[in-house]
Amino acid sequence: MLLLAFDTATPAVTAAVHDGTAVVAESTRIDARRHGELLLPVIDQVLREAGAAKGDLTAVVVGVGPGPYTGLRVGLVTAAALGHALDLPVHGVCTxxxxxxxxxxxxxxxxxxxxxxxxxxxxxxxxxxxxxxxxxxxxxxxxxxxxxxxxxxxxxxxxxxxxxxxxxxxxGPEHVSAGHLAAVAAERLAAGAELLPPVPLYLRRPDAQVPAGYKAVLPA
Missing domain, CATH: 3.30.420.40 (ATPase, nucleotide binding domain)
Structure with a gap:
């Protein structure tokens, strides 16, 4: 088992590699406004430190929140893309x-x-x-x-x-750690328990919504 885990549901952009027994590499950066910029470099960093290639991975683990819409979707979209590209299962864990x-x-x-x-x-x-x-x-x-x-x-x-x-x-701890997120997933997988689907736990509607009662403009 070699899990790549990451979470962007909080200001912590955090990623880790877990071998099913322990965390092999982990990195966390705190920045509530740069999830999209920081996540892939952090993932590359932990893979390098673990001496692992993406092809060595057996699964992706992603924090599904709850969290704000903008940050949370960065992690979930990245997990979906990696899972599809590498043909890996993607597991969700509550942040x-x-x-x-x-x-x-x-x-x-x-x-x-x-x-x-x-x-x-x-x-x-x-x-x-x-x-x-x-x-x-x-x-x-x-x-x-x-x-x-x-x-x-x-x-x-x-x-x-x-x-x-x-x-x-x-x-403390103040923010989630991808190492502990991976540990939760590893323990549940080893016990044969089901994990969450990689679907966001928003718990409330996004701020941006289609305005009600707007006037439609049709071509003449």
């Missing part, structure tokens, strides 16, 4: 699951929440049990509306760190 896996690896014990910044003063979030399994979500909500649901629970992710009043026990 919050990768963040939760990183938190558990850092020693976080007990139930907790993971939250990323959804902008518009909202967060994408999910709850996890003591084993790191997702038990609710992902959802998008205003932090103030979550106070009772997350009270007393540790929280990880940029969304939690951004709203300490709602997530008073917020801590």
């Amino acid at each position: 919050l699951d990768g963040l939760a896996h990183a938190a558990r690896a850092d020693g976080l014990a007990g139930p907790f929440t993971a939250a990323t910044d959804a902008r518009r003063k909202e967060v994408y979030w999910a709850r996890y049990d003591g084993d790191g399994a997702r038990i609710s979500g992902p959802d998008v909500d205003r932090p103030a509306d979550l106070a009772e649901q997350v009270a007393g629970l540790p929280a990880v992710g940029a969304g939690a760190l951004l709203y300490p009043d709602a997530f008073p026990l917020a801590q």
